[in-house]
Amino acid sequence: MPSTRVWGRLLGVNPAVVEGIEFDEAEQVLVAAVRVRRRDRDRCGVCSRRCPRYDAGRGRRRWRALDLGTVQAFVEADASRVRCREHGVVVSAVPWARHGAGHTRAFDDTVAWLATATSRSTVRQLMRIAWPTVGSIITRVRADIDARVDRLAGLRRIGIDEISYKKNHRYLTVVVDHDTGRLVWAAAGNDKPTLAAFFELLGPRRCARITHVSADAAAWIGRTVEQYCPDAIRCADPFHVVKWATDALDQVRRQTWNYARRQPGGSHKDRRGRTASAGTAQSMKRARWALWKNPENLTDHQRHKLAWIAKTDPRLYRAYLLKEGLRHVFAVGGQAGIEALQRWLAWAARCRIPEFVKLARTVRSELSAIHASLDHGLSNALIESTNTKIRLLTRLAFGFKRPDALISLALLALGGYRPELPDRTHT
Numbered sequence: 043m044p045s046t047r048v049w050g051r052l053l054g055v056n057p058a059v060v061e062g063i064e065f066d067e068a069e070q071v072l073v074a075a076v077r078v079r080r081r082d083r084d085r086c087g088v089c090s091r092r093c094p095r096y097d098a099g100r101g102r103r104r105w106r107a108l109d110l111g112t113v114q115a116f117v118e119a120d121a122s123r124v125r126c127r128e129h130g131v132v133v134s135a136v137p138w139a140r141h142g143a144g145h146t147r148a149f150d151d152t153v154a155w156l157a158t159a160t161s162r163s164t165v166r167q168l169m170r171i172a173w174p175t176v177g178s179i180i181t182r183v184r185a186d187i188d189a190r191v192d193r194l195a196g197l198r199r200i201g202i203d204e205i206s207y208k209k210n211h212r213y214l215t216v217v218v219d220h221d222t223g224r225l226v227w228a229a230a231g232n233d234k235p236t237l238a239a240f241f242e243l244l245g246p247r248r249c250a251r252i253t254h255v256s257a258d259a260a261a262w263i264g265r266t267v268e269q270y271c272p273d274a275i276r277c278a279d280p281f282h283v284v285k286w287a288t289d290a291l292d293q294v295r296r297q298t299w300n301y302a303r304r305q306p307g308g309s310h311k312d313r314r315g316r317t318a319s320a321g322t323a324q325s326m327k328r329a330r331w332a333l334w335k336n337p338e339n340l341t342d343h344q345r346h347k348l349a350w351i352a353k354t355d356p357r358l359y360r361a362y363l364l365k366e367g368l369r370h371v372f373a374v375g376g377q378a379g380i381e382a383l384q385r386w387l388a389w390a391a392r393c394r395i396p397e398f399v400k401l402a403r404t405v406r407s408e409l410s411a412i413h414a415s416l417d418h419g420l421s422n423a424l425i426e427s428t429n430t431k432i433r434l435l436t437r438l439a440f441g442f443k444r445p446d447a448l449i450s451l452a453l454l455a456l457g458g459y460r461p462e463l464p465d466r467t468h469t
């Protein structure tokens with residue numbers, strides 16, 4: 043193989059022609075001068091159609107390629123412009139990079155793969171790029187995948203959810219496919235027009251094929267589903283119902299804690315003069331993880347905490363058991379779940395804890411949706427795990443300025459069409 047072809051392989055620019063290699067001593071980078079072959083020349087950067095040449099553009103341009111060993115590498119080439127009938131005057135396409143990108147396709151693909159597989163700081167340090175750059179790269183890679191696949195094909199049972207992704211109440215509306223566990227759609231906003239955009243995209247024919255829709259009790263979701271999928275069975279999202287119980291439990295815990303710290307010895311001033319809880323109040327504050335976690339995930343220490351709560355505060359312990367009881371309903375599901383729910387409602391109604399009496403009323407008002415969800419097997423761990431994963435991803439979002447990048451990352455990681463590492467067809 044001639045050495046220019048070897049260089050082409052190394053840099054990921056084949057079938058373009060490598061004309062020369064230079065090592066830039068000042069910047070300590072490798073620069074490869076590359077020429078696009080005649081048959082790939084003068085094509086629109088957007089649609090790849092052959093077009094009349096417009097001008098030389100802004101002359102030579104550089105694209106960052108994957109490092110060669112430890113050395114940063116760049117591809118340099120002419121970036122002339124063409125006039126496309128459809129897209130106007132645009133920079134012409136190059137075979138080694140996506141339109142508008144400052145990185146080669148292989149570089150983009152590697153970053154997208156890493157972003158879904160490892161931590162933020164690992165991607166940044168390994169690839170030597172800033173996090174906002176990762177955002178633009180994954181948005182490009184996702185657009186590329188979206189052009190090839192139809193994420194909305196074959197939808198039958200879907201879940202709709204709103205997820206906060208930033209402080210100040212910024213929300214995403216997300217749609218998951220219950221049958222595959224995939225995230226299929228997401229957009230910024232949590233209102234009727236946002237969700238309507240999803241159903242418009244789905245179109246009337248495919249809307250009619252939706253049989254089940256699970257969601258929390260938000261009125262805007264209910265109304266939109268009613269309008270586009272009037273025949274679909276509405277199911278309560280178990281994740282949200284259990285969260286109602288966790289919230290009620292937390293209110294009870296806070297009351298107990300507030301009471302305990304007002305007792306003699308319940309608080310003291312720390313070194314900076316702030317009031318800190320002490321004694322029972324302190325133990326109560328530290329017990330919150332034990333109360334929130336699922337019993338099967340408790341550490342020995344947390345198990346002891348629970349035993350301590352059972353002894354010192356039977357009311358709080360009862361609240362804990364009520365929360366666990368409701369979780370159990372969805373864990374067993376089906377007819378057994380419906381029967382367990384009946385017993386739970388009777389128990390909660392006379393538990394003399396106002397937060398849970400109120401919760402029992404809320405559950406009763408959503409009963410048909412909850413029954414539907416238990417009936418149709420939407421109570422599986424799948425929904426909860428997708429929800430948890432999306433919520434974990436939103437933590438990464440704090441570095442992104444625009445929600446596009448977060449949505450792209452979520453779709454790449456949870457949408458079923460994972461980005462692939464470049465050039466792995468031979469292995």
Ligand SMILES: [Zn+2]
Nearest residue numbers: 086089126129
């Ligand atoms: Zn075009």
